[in-house]
Amino acid sequence: MRSDDSQPGGSARWMAQVAIFAGVIAALGLVPALQLPGMPVPITLQTLGVMLAGSILGARKGAASVVLFLALVAIGLPLLAGGRGGLGVFATPSVGFLIGWPVAAFVIGWLTERRGAPYIIPWGIAFNVIGGIIVMYAFGLVGMMAVGGLTVGAAAIALLPFIPGDIVKAVLTALISKPVHASYPGLLPERPRPRRDADVEVG
Amino acid sequence: MNDLGLYLPGTSWVHRLPAGVKLAALVLLGVASILIDGVVTVTAGVALMLVLYGIAGFTPRLAWRQVKPLRWILLFIVAFQWWARGWQSAVDVVGVIVLLVLAAALVTLTTRTSALVDVIIAVLRPLRPLRVQPERVGLLIALGIRAVPIAAGFSNEVRDAQRARGLGASPRAYAAPLIVKSLRHADSVGEALVARGLD
Structure with a gap:
């Protein structure tokens, strides 16, 4: 899993990649929210960063960089989209999403690593939807229900306007990950030789 | 800071x-x-x-x-x-x-x-027996704090380049080079850490 950890300098490289990606997630949060045609609410690129963390760095490093990003927010850096930060954000009804971020990055990363290199866009989109939307919204929904005392239905209504934007981000993440893996290879394990259906039938 | x-x-x-x-x-x-x-x-x-x-x-x-x-x-x-x-x-x-x-x-x-x-x-610190290394966590946080202005700087460079080439605000043409730049930077940070005795 952490093959580069066993090599000399592996842990240094591991830490450097995790740290810089926390910076990337922050930088994406600084991009002003985009109002896309047909979208009910403006979308920010921050959760794009969370999905990218998993699909670029893989499960462990991706989740670690998201946890590091949240730690930077917690110690008082205003890095969340809109310049929010500090411990207060962890007391809001959206705390479920924040807790879900590293899990989403882990799930996306795990699926992406299992699929391996070369990165395939349609699979990537599917993985980003599973981790970045299904898993993320499951956490978000529970957070809204727990903190806001909402029923499932009410929490879902409050979250609904954000789903189209996140679908766009799941697609974007895959479109961005493909060229990144192409120009910076080595982050994903080489895919084992595909097993053909014919082989299975014979065996 | x-x-x-x-x-x-x-x-x-x-x-x-x-x-x-x-x-x-x-x-x-x-x-x-x-x-x-x-x-x-x-x-x-x-x-x-x-x-x-x-x-x-x-x-x-x-x-x-x-x-x-x-x-x-x-x-x-x-x-x-x-x-x-x-x-x-x-x-x-x-x-x-x-x-x-x-x-x-x-x-x-x-x-x-x-x-x-x-x-x-x-x-x-009490989690040391579980192979948690508090100093490493401290170093990681310090690297993370440092990474914020670095990535923000790359972000500005990439957006300027995008604008110069008339690419408009395409998130793809923006994020992919930002990430590649950042990963290459991480390589040099990793080497610098190794040179300073961290393995």
Whole structure:
């Protein structure tokens, strides 16, 4: 899993990649929210960063960089989209999403690593939807229900306007990950030789 | 560092209280919040918090700024609670959220980033037998803090290049080079760490 950890300098490289990606997630949060045609609410690129963390760095490093990003927010850096930060954000009804971020990055990363290199866009989109939307919204929904005392239905209504934007981000993440893996290879394990259906039938 | 953070310097006893004590109090308040209910208790709690803001030398305006980003979701919760369970419930739920957000923000506003990092490292120390290395976590946080302006710098470079080539605001043409640049930078940071004796 952490093959580069066993090599000399592996842990240094591991830490450097995790740290810089926390910076990337922050930088994406600084991009002003985009109002896309047909979208009910403006979308920010921050959760794009969370999905990218998993699909670029893989499960462990991706989740670690998201946890590091949240730690930077917690110690008082205003890095969340809109310049929010500090411990207060962890007391809001959206705390479920924040807790879900590293899990989403882990799930996306795990699926992406299992699929391996070369990165395939349609699979990537599917993985980003599973981790970045299904898993993320499951956490978000529970957070809204727990903190806001909402029923499932009410929490879902409050979250609904954000789903189209996140679908766009799941697609974007895959479109961005493909060229990144192409120009910076080595982050994903080489895919084992595909097993053909014919082989299975014979065996 | 400090110009980047939300910390507002001051000399009040809220500022001077050790970071660990403030965090412990916050955790206790969080646990206690499950038990807090009743319009009077919640209102008193929020009022007490505003008094603490005053003691720290902060204006009610600053307190409001902590809650303002939540106004729409809080309004939604008020509407739902009022409709489903009555106005007392609306005050309870929203009051507790406001109370906790104000308390957590007060810790952030009155505590230096470095003091909070020290607390994280101290809390991790007993986990050493589980192969947690607190110094590494401290180094990682320091690298993360440093990475923010670096990645933001790359972000500006990439956007300038994009504009120069007339590519408009394509998120793809922006994010892919930003990430590749950042990963290459991480390689050199990794080498620099190895050169300084970290393996």
